[in-house]
Amino acid sequence: ETGVTQTPRHLVMGMTNKKSLKCEQHLGHNAMYWYKQSAKKPLELMFVYNFKEQTENNSVPSRFSPECPNSSHLFLHLHTLQPEDSALYLCASSQDGTGANYGYTFGSGTRLTVV
């Protein structure tokens, strides 16, 4: 399998639930990213991992907790979410940690609905 794979594709969770989003890349890239895409808003960068080390946390609430066990896998752990957290969560990877040099490869996203 190639590219960036995100699971699940759709997730509905209550505000008291705990769930995790998974992202896996088979491109040999060294950097991985979480983005949030809400309706009628620009893409919001959430977290950046470069060689498994978190290099950016873009003022994301603590109810979102990322984990990057290796350069190929990235998780987003969710707990006590709010309805306004409903969005499409996109994972991306890039060859180097800046991302700007080569562009990103995106996954298909997880559509999250918080009820």
Added chain:
Amino acid sequence: AQSVTQPDIHITVSEGASLELRCNYSYGATPYLFWYVQSPGQGLQLLLKYFSGDTLVQGIKGFEAEFKRSQSSFNLRKPSVHWSDAAEYFCAVGARGNDMRFGAGTRLTVKP
């Protein structure tokens, strides 16, 4: 820091007509410029990118874009639009040592 502006939120064109989507960037040095396309419910797919050299770059699906330094623009064009081109298009700017910044997107509707 770099930034991107896509002036058009929504554009409608007829199938077979030409298309131009506008993108203006702000950055002090020569930027890396990208166009991505997103179909409904999908992630973003890279259409083309500009790093240096020839200012007219060719991408996938018959798209091209032209870098104009004097106008700080990187507009996306296609000579003849197909119904399958209906999607959201994002311009992005990157800089060495920094992450990319995305525009707010332009939604393209194609009329039959």
